[in-house]
Amino acid sequence: MPTAYRTIDARILAALGGIVGERNLIAGDPERLEAYGHDETAEKRYAHLPEAVVKPASTAEVQAIMALASREGIPVTPRGAGSGLSGGCVPAMGGIVLSLERMNAILEIDLDNLMVVAQPGVVTNSINEVLKKEGLMFAGYPMSLETCFLGGNVAENAGGGKAVKYGVTSRYITGLEVVLATGEVLRLGGKLRKDVSGYDLIHLIVGSEGTLAVVTEVTLSLLPVPKRRAVLLCSFPSVAGAIGAVPAVIKESRIVPTSVEYMDKASIIATCSYLNEEIPYQKAEAMLLIEVDGNDDEEVYRAYEAIGEVCVARGADPVYVADNRTTMDRIWNVRRNIAEALKVRSPRQSLEDIVVPTAAITAFMARLEDIAGRFGVEIPCYGHAGDGNLHATVVKPEAWSEEEWHERLTAILAELYEASHALGGRISGEHGIGNKRLAYIGIDLDPATILLMKRVKAAFDPAGILNPGKIFPD
Numbered sequence: 001m002p003t004a005y006r007t008i009d010a011r012i013l014a015a016l017g018g019i020v021g022e023r024n025l026i027a028g029d030p031e032r033l034e035a036y037g038h039d040e041t042a043e044k045r046y047a048h049l050p051e052a053v054v055k056p057a058s059t060a061e062v063q064a065i066m067a068l069a070s071r072e073g074i075p076v077t078p079r080g081a082g083s084g085l086s087g088g089c090v091p092a093m094g095g096i097v098l099s100l101e102r103m104n105a106i107l108e109i110d111l112d113n114l115m116v117v118a119q120p121g122v123v124t125n126s127i128n129e130v131l132k133k134e135g136l137m138f139a140g141y142p143m144s145l146e147t148c149f150l151g152g153n154v155a156e157n158a159g160g161g162k163a164v165k166y167g168v169t170s171r172y173i174t175g176l177e178v179v180l181a182t183g184e185v186l187r188l189g190g191k192l193r194k195d196v197s198g199y200d201l202i203h204l205i206v207g208s209e210g211t212l213a214v215v216t217e218v219t220l221s222l223l224p225v226p227k228r229r230a231v232l233l234c235s236f237p238s239v240a241g242a243i244g245a246v247p248a249v250i251k252e253s254r255i256v257p258t259s260v261e262y263m264d265k266a267s268i269i270a271t272c273s274y275l276n277e278e279i280p281y282q283k284a285e286a287m288l289l290i291e292v293d294g295n296d297d298e299e300v301y302r303a304y305e306a307i308g309e310v311c312v313a314r315g316a317d318p319v320y321v322a323d324n325r326t327t328m329d330r331i332w333n334v335r336r337n338i339a340e341a342l343k344v345r346s347p348r349q350s351l352e353d354i355v356v357p358t359a360a361i362t363a364f365m366a367r368l369e370d371i372a373g374r375f376g377v378e379i380p381c382y383g384h385a386g387d388g389n390l391h392a393t394v395v396k397p398e399a400w401s402e403e404e405w406h407e408r409l410t411a412i413l414a415e416l417y418e419a420s421h422a423l424g425g426r427i428s429g430e431h432g433i434g435n436k437r438l439a440y441i442g443i444d445l446d447p448a449t450i451l452l453m454k455r456v457k458a459a460f461d462p463a464g465i466l467n468p469g470k471i472f473p474d
């Protein structure tokens, strides 16, 4: 990373305006720039104002912006919908925010190859809305599907509530068009289900948090939508009971559910109150939301019976089955709104997404309880338990001053991340490192790995202008 970047002056603004048109350039207006200076990360300290925002409409415009920025030494931060939770799209070093919001077309639905080609600014959910009539879906989407963009999903390798059975975004990406920091355009892969010609650059770029290239087109493989599904809501009298059941669900039932989501009591109560919703047995200490799917009623019935039995044997009481759309949607709605509900209840918080091997979740939960107890802090927890990916949410106690919060949160996060790493886990399972977790990357990665990653970064972006100040501390 260079020690100094060029600031944007009138000459550069004129050049940017010439590329995207004055209407698609924001500069000199702090109020409008502010909207592009943060994502959904709760703590404001990760925010940073851009000097300019550009909204290109084509790959050629992205190319021209990158060539200009590269020549002039100006940082560029790609931005999707800004729903990220690690400060990834925050222009940490100022410069240009490159918003992909106008590149929002679904370019092709290829029913013969079962592929869709789309621009990065497409709202993720709209892909499945369009595909509904064909009985097809993109299965790797995150829970924020109604707001986030496809390009952001690619850059974060997002994964959501269906990852247990269907995996995460990367599984479905077969082709990418990207613009490098220097302005060159690469077309990688295509509508191929297999491809071993050279290095797998697609899956190097997927999850690279906008630090290696700007994604300008995505080819996704599709799956048929299963015809039937059902949701089990399993109430447990203890956290340990619920978490202990997670690895048993697949092993003992021999069925791979679509989702295994965990919700603790604090998360459920906060969300039901936020939504003014009642779900069955919401006062349980902990719950597992387990979804199964299939193509006929009997298959789905057999699946939920088998999984229900495993949960009952592990102490679930009662197990509620939702097999009509309205009830399933109501239950999922609670799970989907936990992050928002906890944020409304406790705006000062740090939402985490550690990931551990599924068999280590019980041990991690014990460490979490110990950390919360020792620091005297509330840490509600929920998440994609079937993937070992948990959203422990550290909440600022009212009695703590700002200084105490900053100091103690740093120590709490270090302990939480160390606990995850010691159990074979990682500090982030889906939200990424961004500028929020970069100080902790050394917990997960050894110096040789970090050095190699930095060399890869330098090969893609020799001038260090693409999303600087992310992933690695200098």
Ligand SMILES: Cc1cc2nc3c(=O)[nH]c(=O)nc-3n(C[C@H](O)[C@H](O)[C@H](O)COP(=O)(O)OP(=O)(O)OC[C@H]3O[C@@H](n4cnc5c(N)ncnc54)[C@H](O)[C@@H]3O)c2cc1C
Pocket (backbone or CB within 6 Å): 039, 040, 077, 078, 079, 080, 081, 082, 083, 084, 085, 087, 088, 089, 090, 100, 120, 142, 143, 144, 147, 148, 149, 150, 151, 152, 153, 154, 155, 156, 157, 158, 159, 160, 161, 209, 210, 211, 213, 214, 215, 216, 339, 340, 430, 431, 467
């Ligand atoms: C309520 C809520 C629920 C969520 N649930 C999930 C979940 O279940 N699973 C999950 O994985 N995440 C989840 N997230 C996090 C977030 O929605 C995802 O990370 C999402 O993929 C970000 O997409 P975005 O378009 O908002 O990207 P942004 O936040 O705008 O950007 C994210 C990163 O992608 C880069 N980027 C964006 N577009 C491009 C591009 N075209 N080319 C190169 N880089 C680009 C940015 O530079 C940044 O580093 C959730 C967030 C919220 C608020």
